Amino acid sequence: xxRRHLLSRAAVAFAGLALPFSPVMAQQPDLSRKAVIDxxxxxxxxxxxxxxxxxxFFDYNCPYCRRMxxxxxxxxxxxxxxxxxxxxxxxxxxxxxxxxxxxxxxxWQGRHAAFHEALMxxxxxxxxxxxxxxxxxxxxxxxxxxxxxxxxxxxxxALLARTDAIAxxxxxxxxxxxxxxxQVAPGAVDLPTLRQLIKTARAKPAxx
Amino acid sequence: MPAQVSRRQLIQLGAIIxxxxxxxxxxxxxxxxxxxxxxxxxxxxxxxxxDLPGAGPMNASLRMAVFTDYRCPxxxxxxxxxxxxxxxxxxxxxxxxxxxxxxxxxxxxxxxxxxxxxxxxxxxxxxxxxxxxxxxxDPMLRSxxxxxxxxWDRTTAFLASHAxxxxxxxxxxxxxxxxxxxxxxxxxxxxxxxxxxAIDTTDFGRLFAxxxxxxx
Numbered sequence: 001x002x003r004r005h006l007l008s009r010a011a012v013a014f015a016g017l018a019l020p021f022s023p024v025m026a027q028q029p030d031l032s033r034k035a036v037i038d039x040x041x042x043x044x045x046x047x048x049x050x051x052x053x054x055x056x057f058f059d060y061n062c063p064y065c066r067r068m069x070x071x072x073x074x075x076x077x078x079x080x081x082x083x084x085x086x087x088x089x090x091x092x093x094x095x096x097x098x099x100x101x102x103x104x105x106x107x108w109q110g111r112h113a114a115f116h117e118a119l120m121x122x123x124x125x126x127x128x129x130x131x132x133x134x135x136x137x138x139x140x141x142x143x144x145x146x147x148x149x150x151x152x153x154x155x156x157x158a159l160l161a162r163t164d165a166i167a168x169x170x171x172x173x174x175x176x177x178x179x180x181x182x183q184v185a186p187g188a189v190d191l192p193t194l195r196q197l198i199k200t201a202r203a204k205p206a207x208x
Numbered sequence: 209m210p211a212q213v214s215r216r217q218l219i220q221l222g223a224i225i226x227x228x229x230x231x232x233x234x235x236x237x238x239x240x241x242x243x244x245x246x247x248x249x250x251x252x253x254x255x256x257x258x259d260l261p262g263a264g265p266m267n268a269s270l271r272m273a274v275f276t277d278y279r280c281p282x283x284x285x286x287x288x289x290x291x292x293x294x295x296x297x298x299x300x301x302x303x304x305x306x307x308x309x310x311x312x313x314x315x316x317x318x319x320x321x322x323x324x325x326x327x328x329x330x331x332x333x334x335x336x337x338x339x340x341x342x343x344x345x346d347p348m349l350r351s352x353x354x355x356x357x358x359x360w361d362r363t364t365a366f367l368a369s370h371a372x373x374x375x376x377x378x379x380x381x382x383x384x385x386x387x388x389x390x391x392x393x394x395x396x397x398x399x400x401x402x403x404x405x406a407i408d409t410t411d412f413g414r415l416f417a418x419x420x421x422x423x424x
Contacts (some may be wrong), residue, residue, distance in 0.1 A: 171379030
């Protein structure tokens with residue numbers, strides 16, 4: 001009896017302590033550089049080794065993101081020690097979101113690079129049919145993709161939520177945005193600019 | 209069968225705990241506080257704080273940018289300690305970098321605070337929002353602005369006509385935070401020295417001292 005009494009007292013005391021914090025219950029997103037650059041679920045593209053990461057926030061229906069694509073392709077060909085980290089940030093509506101979900105899930109069958117390219121170069125505005133066509137072009141196993149989305153869809157959605165939280169918190173306003181080291185570069189950039197960003201990132205010790 | 213603990217063992221255990229605590233205190237007091245991020249080219253602009261509210265002498269010997277969210281428990285915890293340390297020092301210029309990362313109510317509160325700055329009441333609003341325990345919504349914000357001596361209608365009118373500018377200021381703060389490697393709130397950038405998380409008044413004093421030394 002006494003023990004129970006004490007416990008309920010303790011509960012009241014705890015509630016009293018917790019109460020002043022009630023307006024601040026919201027969750028803080030992880031905005032560390034590691035969370036931005038090394039997300040375990042975000043698709044990545046790299047050679048055997050890399051010494052710098054280029055993080056791209058993009059939408060498959062964003063025209064400027066599509067214009068970035070050849071720049072990034074050339075970069076990958078000419079600078080084998082660059083890693084691209086794809087942070088899908090679908091802000092152009094439901095079809096963009098579906099394209100991103102499909103692209104992210106295609107990494108589990110090793111088709112992300114091809115599918116990403118097919119989506120980025122598909123003619124006109126992407127819709128569900130366009131996603132399907134791009135998948136065929138990229139030799140994506142569609143039934144397997146659907147299965148992966150069914151079993152691991154929550155992982156994909158959690159990644160999209162993390163990306164959205166990060167994008168909002170670090171003041172990203174539209175797509176594309178590139179992050180290279182500590183540098184945030186909004187909008188499409190040309191190859192020389194991108195190379196300069198990489199050079200600066202390489203010149204600095206990690207974390208600065 | 210509970211094992212018997214002898215009096216001697218108890219004393220030894222006590223000595224180990226007290227000793228460990230003592231060592232941790234010594235380490236804490238002697239390890240340099242914060243991280244030097246002076247290499248980041250974002251630092252000078254952050255410390256200039258153009259177009260952002262500030263407090264304290266304009267020609268202070270030290271400038272400190274504070275990255276905070278009104279709903280962040282650690283920010284609220286650190287706030288009185290920071291105020292006391294800044295007042296004690298008397299020669300620190302504060303630059304307020306609202307960084308709302310706890311969702312829409314945080315964003316709304318930060319926008320209202322920034323939109324009230326032209327009435328000269330930003331520090332008063334900041335102080336109230338950091339210490340007020342009510343849920344943040346418009347009636348609450350209205351009472352905060354009014355209590356701080358502001359005019360709510362003027363605040364909302366300013367917010368409506370300057371929505372883009374204020375949103376851009378908040379985005380800028382987020383980009384600056386990322387640029388110096390802040391992974392959350394609160395962040396205190398005193399000169400080139402960055403401290404993440406809540407600290408007490410003594411540690412603010414140590415931060416000011418290290419920042420002044422590093423800036424030389």
